[in-house]
Amino acid sequence: MAGREKGPLTEPMYYVLMSFLSREMCGTEITEFVERRTAGRVKLGPGTLYTLLAKFQDEGLIDETSVEGRRRTYQITGKGREAFQDELERLRACVDDGLEALEQD
Amino acid sequence: MTVKKPVPCSIYDIRGIQEWLDEMALQGLFLTGVSLHFDRAIFYTGVPRPVRYRLDPIIKNRKNLNINEEHKELYAQMGWEYIDCAARRYNIFSCDNPDTPELYSDPQSLALALDNRAKRDIRLNLLVGLLALAVLFLDFFLPPGRTLQNLLLWEDPRDLVITGLFYIFLPIALLLMVFEVRRIIKTRNTLAQGLPLKAEKRRNRIPFWAWYIPFCCCAIFLPRLLLPSIGWEVQGLDEAVLSHPWPTAAQLEAVGPHPLAEEPEMDGYVRYNDSPFAPVQEFVDRYLSAGSGPDAPVFFPADIRYVQASSPRVARWIYRLELDEESKSLERRQHPPYANRVSELTPFIARDWTGLDRLEVAQYRYRGEDSWTFAVLRGNDVLLVGYTGLSRWEDCLPLFLEALDAV
Numbered sequence: 001m002a003g004r005e006k007g008p009l010t011e012p013m014y015y016v017l018m019s020f021l022s023r024e025m026c027g028t029e030i031t032e033f034v035e036r037r038t039a040g041r042v043k044l045g046p047g048t049l050y051t052l053l054a055k056f057q058d059e060g061l062i063d064e065t066s067v068e069g070r071r072r073t074y075q076i077t078g079k080g081r082e083a084f085q086d087e088l089e090r091l092r093a094c095v096d097d098g099l100e101a102l103e104q105d
Numbered sequence: 106m107t108v109k110k111p112v113p114c115s116i117y118d119i120r121g122i123q124e125w126l127d128e129m130a131l132q133g134l135f136l137t138g139v140s141l142h143f144d145r146a147i148f149y150t151g152v153p154r155p156v157r158y159r160l161d162p163i164i165k166n167r168k169n170l171n172i173n174e175e176h177k178e179l180y181a182q183m184g185w186e187y188i189d190c191a192a193r194r195y196n197i198f199s200c201d202n203p204d205t206p207e208l209y210s211d212p213q214s215l216a217l218a219l220d221n222r223a224k225r226d227i228r229l230n231l232l233v234g235l236l237a238l239a240v241l242f243l244d245f246f247l248p249p250g251r252t253l254q255n256l257l258l259w260e261d262p263r264d265l266v267i268t269g270l271f272y273i274f275l276p277i278a279l280l281l282m283v284f285e286v287r288r289i290i291k292t293r294n295t296l297a298q299g300l301p302l303k304a305e306k307r308r309n310r311i312p313f314w315a316w317y318i319p320f321c322c323c324a325i326f327l328p329r330l331l332l333p334s335i336g337w338e339v340q341g342l343d344e345a346v347l348s349h350p351w352p353t354a355a356q357l358e359a360v361g362p363h364p365l366a367e368e369p370e371m372d373g374y375v376r377y378n379d380s381p382f383a384p385v386q387e388f389v390d391r392y393l394s395a396g397s398g399p400d401a402p403v404f405f406p407a408d409i410r411y412v413q414a415s416s417p418r419v420a421r422w423i424y425r426l427e428l429d430e431e432s433k434s435l436e437r438r439q440h441p442p443y444a445n446r447v448s449e450l451t452p453f454i455a456r457d458w459t460g461l462d463r464l465e466v467a468q469y470r471y472r473g474e475d476s477w478t479f480a481v482l483r484g485n486d487v488l489l490v491g492y493t494g495l496s497r498w499e500d501c502l503p504l505f506l507e508a509l510d511a512v
Binding site: 010011012027028031042043044045046047048049050051052054055070072 | 161164174175176178179183206207208210211213214217218
C-alpha cells in the first residue's frame with residue numbers, strides 16, 4: 001500500500017476520498033456527494049466528516065486549498081490518489097474473490 | 106425555569122451520558138449547560154419531545170478548547186446545535202430532527218476522534234506521573250534528605266504529616282490516572298472494531314467541591330491548624346534532666362592548658378525530642394556569660410547533639426544525615442550574613458579511634474578562637490559535639506565516651 005500505511009479505508013473514508021477525485025470540495029459538498037453517490041446508504045455526520053478531513057490532512061492525503069469565510073475547500077493530493085487507488089484494488093480483489101467463490105459453489 | 110441535576114454517569118461513559126440526556130428531553134428537561142467539572146447538568150423545562158444529545162471529543166490542543174464559530178456553524182448547517190463544553194473533553198451538540206444523520210455516523214470515526222484524545226491523555230498522565238515520581242525520589246533520597254531526616258527524627262510533625270499524606274495520595278492519584286487512560290483506550294478500541302458502546306450503570310457522581318474541599322482540609326489546612334511545626338520540647342539547663350552526665354565546662358577546660366578554678370555557672374537550654382526510630386534525642390546548648398552588657402565576653406564551651414537510635418542501621422542513617430547537615434552549616438557560616446563567622450575551616454576528616462564505628466572531626470576558628478566539632482557513631486549512639494576553646498578534641502573525646510558508658 002504505497003499511498004497509505006494505516007490499513008484499509010472504512011466506508012466513509014473511501015467515499016470522502018472519492019469525493020475529491022473530480023474536483024475540490026468543501027464540507028457540505030462532500031456530504032451531498034456521498035449521499036447522492038450511495039443513494040442515501042451512507043450519510044456522513046459532521047463529527048465523522050470533520051474528523052476524517054482532519055485525519056486526511058494529517059496523513060497528507062488532502063490539502064486545504066482556500067478559505068472563504070466559513071467555507072474551507074480541500075483537494076486530493078498525489079498520495080491521496082494512490083491511497084484511493086490501492087483501496088479500490090483491494091476492494092476489487094475482494095469482490096473478485098467473492099464472485100469466484102460463488103461460481104465454484 | 107432552570108433545573109440542575111447531578112450527572113449520573115462517568116465522564117468516560119459516552120453512551121450513558123447521551124442516553125441520559127435523551128431521556129431528560131423526553132421528560133421535558135433540555136440541556137442548556139454543564140458545570141465546569143461536568144458533575145452537574147443545567148436544564149430548562151419545556152414540552153417533552155425527543156432530542157438527541159451527542160458528545161464530540163475535543164481533539165485540539167488546550168488553546169483551542171472552546172469551539173470556534175466556524176466549527177459551530179458547520180455543525181449547525183448539518184443539523185447539530187452546540188450546547189456547551191464538558192470537562193474540557195467533549196463538545197455537546199443536540200439535534201431534534203430524527204432524520205439528521207448521527208454526529209458520528211460510524212463508530213470508527215468516533216474512535217479516531219477519541220484516539221487523539223487518548224494519546225494526549227496518555228502523554229500528559231505519563232509526564233505528570235514521571236514528574237511526581239521524580240519529585241518523590243529527589244525529596245526522599247537525594248541530599249539534603251530533609252524528608253528522611255524528618256521521618257527518622259520527627260523534628261517537624263506538621264511537615265511529616267503533610268508529606269505522608271502526599272505520599273499516600275500520590276499513588277492513588279497515579280492509579281486513577283492509569284484507570285482513566287485504560288477506560289479511554291478500551292472505549293476507543295471498542296469503537297475501532299465497529300462495535301457499539303454500552304451504557305454503564307448509572308450512579309450519581311460526587312460533586313467536585315464535595316471531595317475537593319474535604320481533601321484540601323485534610324491534606325493542607327488541618328495539619329497546619331492542629332499540628333506544631335516544631336517537635337522539640339525546650340527546657341532550661343537548670344531544670345533539664347540529661348540522658349548522660351555530659352562533661353561540664355570545667356571538666357573540658359581541665360584537659361586544656363588553662364583549667365578553670367571552679368565550675369562556672371552556665372546558661373543554656375536543652376531540646377528534647379523522640380520518635381520510634383530515635384527514642385532519645387537531646388541537644389544541649391551551654392554558654393557562659395562573663396559580666397553583663399553588649400561588650401561582655403561570651404564563651405561557648407560546647408554544644409552537644411546526642412541521638413540514640415532504635416538500631417545500629419538507623420544510627421548509621423542518622424549519623425550520615427547529621428554529619429551532612431553540620432558540614433553544610435559550617436560551610437554556610439563562613440559567609441555573610443553570619444556576623445560570627447567560621448574561618449580557616451578544615452572539613453570533616455575520618456579518624457581512627459578504638460571502639461568507635463566512625464569518628465569524623467572538623468576544625469576551624471570561630472569568633473577568633475580555635476574550635477572543633479566531632480561526630481561519633483557507636484552502635485545505636487550518634488553524638489556530635491562542637492567546642493570552642495583551647496582543649497584538644499583528642500583530650501575531650503574520652504570524657505564524652507565515659508559519659509556515654511556511664512548510662
